[in-house]
Amino acid sequence: MTHNDIYPTSMATEIERKFLVKHDGWRSLGRGTPYRQGYLVNQKGLAVRVRIAGEQGYMTVKGATVGVSRLEYEYPIPLSDAREMLDNLCEPPILEKIRYPIVIGSLLWEIDEFLGENQGLIVAEVEVTDENQAIDLPDWIGEEVSYDPRYYNANLVKFPYSKWSEI
Amino acid sequence: MTHNDIYPTSMATEIERKFLVKHDGWRSLGRGTPYRQGYLVNQKGLAVRVRIAGEQGYMTVKGATVGVSRLEYEYPIPLSDAREMLDNLCEPPILEKIRYPIVIGSLLWEIDEFLGENQGLIVAEVEVTDENQAIDLPDWIGEEVSYDPRYYNANLVKFPYSKWSEI
Numbered sequence: 001m002t003h004n005d006i007y008p009t010s011m012a013t014e015i016e017r018k019f020l021v022k023h024d025g026w027r028s029l030g031r032g033t034p035y036r037q038g039y040l041v042n043q044k045g046l047a048v049r050v051r052i053a054g055e056q057g058y059m060t061v062k063g064a065t066v067g068v069s070r071l072e073y074e075y076p077i078p079l080s081d082a083r084e085m086l087d088n089l090c091e092p093p094i095l096e097k098i099r100y101p102i103v104i105g106s107l108l109w110e111i112d113e114f115l116g117e118n119q120g121l122i123v124a125e126v127e128v129t130d131e132n133q134a135i136d137l138p139d140w141i142g143e144e145v146s147y148d149p150r151y152y153n154a155n156l157v158k159f160p161y162s163k164w165s166e167i
Numbered sequence: 168m169t170h171n172d173i174y175p176t177s178m179a180t181e182i183e184r185k186f187l188v189k190h191d192g193w194r195s196l197g198r199g200t201p202y203r204q205g206y207l208v209n210q211k212g213l214a215v216r217v218r219i220a221g222e223q224g225y226m227t228v229k230g231a232t233v234g235v236s237r238l239e240y241e242y243p244i245p246l247s248d249a250r251e252m253l254d255n256l257c258e259p260p261i262l263e264k265i266r267y268p269i270v271i272g273s274l275l276w277e278i279d280e281f282l283g284e285n286q287g288l289i290v291a292e293v294e295v296t297d298e299n300q301a302i303d304l305p306d307w308i309g310e311e312v313s314y315d316p317r318y319y320n321a322n323l324v325k326f327p328y329s330k331w332s333e334i
Contacts, residue, residue, distance in 0.1 A: 040215055040228065041208045046256060048207055048215055059226070059242070061207065063256045071255060073248050075226070081240050088238060089213060089230045 015131055018146045019124045025140035026111050026124070032098035035112075038090030042154050049154075050077075050085045053099070057082025093117055095157050104138060117160035123151060182298055185313045186291045192307035193278050193291070199265035202279075205257030209321050216321075217244075217252045220266070224249025260284055262324050271305060284327035290318060 037051040045064035051057070057079045063071035086094050096115040101108060107126050114121040124141060145151045150159065204218040212231035218224070224246045230238035253261050263282040268275060274293050281288040291308060312318045317326065 040213060046207060059228075061226075061252065061256065063252075071251060073244070073252065075242055075244060077240070077242060084238060085228065085230075085240065089228065 015128050016125050016146070017128060017135065017144065018151055019137075019144050020142040021111065021122050021124050021140050022142040023140050026100065026102060026109075026138065029104075030100040030102040030111070032100045032113065035097050035099050036086060036094055037153070038086045038092070038094040039154060039157060040085070040089055040091075042091065042157065047154055050082050050090055052079065052082045052086065055079055091157070093157060093160070095153060105136060107135065109138070114156065114161065117162050118156050119162065121156075121161040182295050183292050183313070184295060184302065184311065185318060186293075186304075186311050187309040188278065188289050188291050188307050189309040190307050193267065193269060193276075193305065196271075197267040197269040197278070199267045199280065202264050202266050203253060203261055204320070205253045205259070205261045206321060206324060207252070207256055207258075209258065209324065214321055217249050217257055219246065219249045219253065222246055258324070260324060260327070262320060272303060274302065276305070281323065281328065284329050285323050286329065288323075288328040 033054045035051060035053050037049055040048040040050060047060075047062045049058075049060040049062070051060065057077040058074055059077050059082075060072065060074040093116065095118065097118070098113045098115070100111040100113070102111060103109070107128075110125045112123045112125070114123075123145070126135060128135065149155055150164070200221045202218060202220050204216055207215040207217060214227075214229045216225075216227040216229070218227065224244040225241055226244050226249075227239065227241040260283065262285070264285070265280045265282070267278040267280070269278060270276070274295075277292045279290045279292070281290075290312070293302060295302065316322055317331070
């Protein structure tokens with residue numbers, strides 16, 4: 001789901017594949033939009049996220065996976081409300097990243113370049129409709145991390161990339 | 168805040184006075200709308216409420232009191248989304264009540280007749296701008312319970328009226 005989905009929507013199956021990137025070959029392919037996001041709730045089975053994407057606020061509720069789909073609801077909200085909630089109601093720290101949407105063939109890649117406590121981490125995501133769908137991987141795509149929970153945005157808030165080396 | 172406030176809004180000072188009712192004299196004065204509401208989060212300092220008022224869904228975020236005001240944000244959402252969230256994501260039980268808006272003079276009274284596990288409880292609320300504002304109390308108004316936390320809707324979910332006698 002991108003920040004262009006401005007209408008309230010509940011989503012059926014959402015399969016996202018996530019990769020690290022090997023080099024900066026993607027940088028010339030898209031323009032970035034700054035994102036700030038935090039969580040009012042961030043627990044197993046339920047997340048309520050507040051996001052600012054560019055100049056638009058969003059509130060998103062994500063539920064547990066039920067069958068093959070995850071309940072997800074996203075609503076546009078006023079920028080000023082989103083700012084107030086991020087500053088006053090969300091658990092710190094606030095996740096900051098620049099998102100670069102890049103269309104290659106029929107696929108929309110979203111490159112997230114993280115800032116703040118997650119600086120140094122760059123992740124590429126693509127949404128597919130079928131887990132076994134073949135994907136043409138651009139040459140800047142590296143290791144797949146789809147199933148590594150450390151890379152979930154909700155977890156990058158709790159345990160940011162800069163602290164991974166401390167284990 | 169009533170279900171007629173359909174625009175996203177953050178509120179400044181909200182002072183609500185709450186009373187029990189002595190008799191049914193209010194019943195002929197207004198028509199009721201069924202409400203169902205539940206909480207995605209319901210903790211000290213933060214509540215995220217999902218409400219259906221008549222045929223309209225709402226999502227409301229309420230923060231802690233900061234100074235004299237409480238951060239509050241309410242957004243209309245599709246009825247089907249609200250139903251799904253109440254059925255799948257909110258902590259049971261779901262609070263059910265019939266709300267009767269009644270205008271007397273310049274004041275809007277809201278009578279909440281609770282159902283389900285809170286059946287038997289009827290509460291009248293009025294919003295004022297100043298704690299010391301004089302109010303003409305209708306003759307069906309009984310004991311004031313503004314400062315009794317048992318009557319907070321958020322608490323009526325956790326500890327419903329029907330169980331109060333068990334203490």
